[in-house]
Amino acid sequence: MTQAGAGRVAPAGVGARIASGPERIEMSGPALYAGLAEVSSFLYKQALTVLPPDVRSAIGRAQQNEPDEGARIRLRVMADAVETSDRTGLIVCQDTGIPVYFLGIGTEIPIDGARLQQALADGIEQATLRHSLRSSVVHPLTRHNPQTNTGRGVPIFHVEFVSGAPWLDLLLVPKGSGSENMSFLAMLTPAEGLAGVKRFVLDSVISAGAKPCPPTIVGVGLGGTADECVALAKRAIARPVGESHPEADIAELERLLCAALNATEIGPQGLGGATTAFAVHVEYAYTHISMNPVAVNIQCWRGERAKARVHADGMVEYGF
Amino acid sequence: MPTAWWNMASEGPASEGPASDGPASEGASIEAPVRRITGPLDSVTSSALRVGEVLRVDGVIWALRDATLIRIFDEGKAPPVDLTGAILLHSAPSIRKGEDGHYDPVSVGTTTSMRMDRFTRGCVEQLGARAIVGKGGLSRTSGESLQAAGAVYLSIVGGAASPETQQVDAIEETYFEDLLPECLWKLRVSNFGPLFVTMDSTGASAYEEVARRTEERRAKAEQILGI
Numbered sequence: 001m002t003q004a005g006a007g008r009v010a011p012a013g014v015g016a017r018i019a020s021g022p023e024r025i026e027m028s029g030p031a032l033y034a035g036l037a038e039v040s041s042f043l044y045k046q047a048l049t050v051l052p053p054d055v056r057s058a059i060g061r062a063q064q065n066e067p068d069e070g071a072r073i074r075l076r077v078m079a080d081a082v083e084t085s086d087r088t089g090l091i092v093c094q095d096t097g098i099p100v101y102f103l104g105i106g107t108e109i110p111i112d113g114a115r116l117q118q119a120l121a122d123g124i125e126q127a128t129l130r131h132s133l134r135s136s137v138v139h140p141l142t143r144h145n146p147q148t149n150t151g152r153g154v155p156i157f158h159v160e161f162v163s164g165a166p167w168l169d170l171l172l173v174p175k176g177s178g179s180e181n182m183s184f185l186a187m188l189t190p191a192e193g194l195a196g197v198k199r200f201v202l203d204s205v206i207s208a209g210a211k212p213c214p215p216t217i218v219g220v221g222l223g224g225t226a227d228e229c230v231a232l233a234k235r236a237i238a239r240p241v242g243e244s245h246p247e248a249d250i251a252e253l254e255r256l257l258c259a260a261l262n263a264t265e266i267g268p269q270g271l272g273g274a275t276t277a278f279a280v281h282v283e284y285a286y287t288h289i290s291m292n293p294v295a296v297n298i299q300c301w302r303g304e305r306a307k308a309r310v311h312a313d314g315m316v317e318y319g320f
Numbered sequence: 321m322p323t324a325w326w327n328m329a330s331e332g333p334a335s336e337g338p339a340s341d342g343p344a345s346e347g348a349s350i351e352a353p354v355r356r357i358t359g360p361l362d363s364v365t366s367s368a369l370r371v372g373e374v375l376r377v378d379g380v381i382w383a384l385r386d387a388t389l390i391r392i393f394d395e396g397k398a399p400p401v402d403l404t405g406a407i408l409l410h411s412a413p414s415i416r417k418g419e420d421g422h423y424d425p426v427s428v429g430t431t432t433s434m435r436m437d438r439f440t441r442g443c444v445e446q447l448g449a450r451a452i453v454g455k456g457g458l459s460r461t462s463g464e465s466l467q468a469a470g471a472v473y474l475s476i477v478g479g480a481a482s483p484e485t486q487q488v489d490a491i492e493e494t495y496f497e498d499l500l501p502e503c504l505w506k507l508r509v510s511n512f513g514p515l516f517v518t519m520d521s522t523g524a525s526a527y528e529e530v531a532r533r534t535e536e537r538r539a540k541a542e543q544i545l546g547i
Binding site: 070073074077078080081084085088090091092093094095096131132133134135176177178181195198199202206209210211213256257259260261263264265266267269270271272300301302 | 372374411412413414415416426427428429430431432434455456457475477478479480481482483485486501514516518526527529530531533534537538540541542544545546547
């Protein structure tokens with residue numbers, strides 16, 4: 001077993017034994033959707049196996065900044081897990097999650113949305129069978145497990161249309177249950193204001209404690225309706241660590257919240273230490289005059305995600 | 321800075337007990353001294369473990385979680401094996417079934433223990449388990465059950481399943497296969513860990529200590545937020 005030196009985690013892809021996804025797919029007929037299924041299959045295994053570069057950097061920084069010996073050991077084990085997966089192709093965590101797709105559909109790419117969603121679901125199933133991934137998806141009442149990591153309503157899709165874009169973006173977040181179970185929504189009053197929002201985020205993270213596998217990425221949704229607010233918080237955890245919101249006042253709120261959460265010293269794995277959150281990301285939408293919704297969605301330390309951009313000519317680019 | 325509980329606790333009697341081989345050089349990449357224990361555990365060893373110690377396990381560990389425990393305790397179907405002294409692991413592995421019917425591990429990791437909290441007492445009192453390995457900790461009520469039984473809770477680093485999987489040599493036996501993947505799995509392990517003693521037989525809990533300190537630090541967080 002190799003060990004990372006303190007503060008150093010190998011860059012993504014070094015030594016990774018994972019097969020690559022298709023570099024090009026046919027852009028018409030049934031082959032288009034078969035190609036998209038292959039891309040989806042690759043993204044699922046990739047997200048579970050090769051952690052994003054921003055997460056690796058965050059683990060490294062946390063190791064360097066950590067005065068607590070026990071916390072340093074726990075961060076070292078995380079770095080070791082990242083590198084073990086690079087080397088062996090083993091998935092990092094046993095939790096294969098519930099697949100969540102963020103789709104950016106350019107208006108200049110000819111695509112059938114219904115067939116696209118079916119193809120992406122087929123890809124999740126293919127990866128599950130191909131790589132013997134644990135099926136983590138069940139019927140909510142009967143708990144029936146179809147053993148495919150798919151089912152009615154799964155994958156979850158968040159769809160945006162991108163005006164004038166000649167491409168299709170597929171961002172997959174396989175969301176683990178340990179962190180997803182630590183999700184919170186409050187329909188605050190306007191009189192509770194920003195102070196109420198800040199307090200709710202702090203209280204949520206303190207009550208989650210060790211359970212979401214800190215250090216976490218804390219996603220905060222502000223505004224919208226109840227459903228939109230939670231979706232914004234989910235979108236926030238899918239943003240790369242260290243990428244601040246483009247609006248200065250939101251970015252400042254992110255920075256303040258992150259500093260406050262780390263002041264709690266809940267620490268890596270909730271056993272004390274300097275880093276409780278790698279980052280806080282805030283996304284917002286306008287809301288109603290008599291509403292002040294805030295949602296918290298938490299991503300565990302692995303920050304798993306994988307992305308593909310399919311261009312109109314069929315070329316596929318991969319990233320995180 | 322936040323070093324107190326860890327340093328204090330590691331001053332305890334770390335190397336006594338019949339199942340211990342003392343600090344091992346294989347854990348040298350991990351900075352703290354590492355104590356080797358063997359599963360199943362004897363009661364002298366389990367009751368001597370103290371919060372703050374870092375462990376590696378050889379021998380047998382039993383993996384189980386929600387559905388298995390519901391089967392055993394809510395449906396009253398005792399497992400057909402003796403679990404006296406067992407080290408239990410809150411886990412449902414990804415597996416691949418070989419042609420001869422045996423299972424190979426694809427990914428063995430550890431899940432959030434609090435979901436299984438109400439089964440702690442049954443695990444230590446009825447099944448005779450002496451250690452529970454999980455992540456995120458157990459409640460004070462469970463801590464009292466562990467204390468009464470001379471048992472411990474051991475924390476693993478959650479989410480770090482790839483090294484954990486490599487420490488599993490074999491899946492030797494499987495019970496309640498209809499609950500796949502939430503069966504009762506007998507795992508043969510080598511150098512499994514590091515595991516951190518976070519709840520011990522004296523009633524000490526690292527999680528309670530962190531929660532107490534977090535409450536103390538809440539004022540600092542509120543000051544940063546200006547609330």
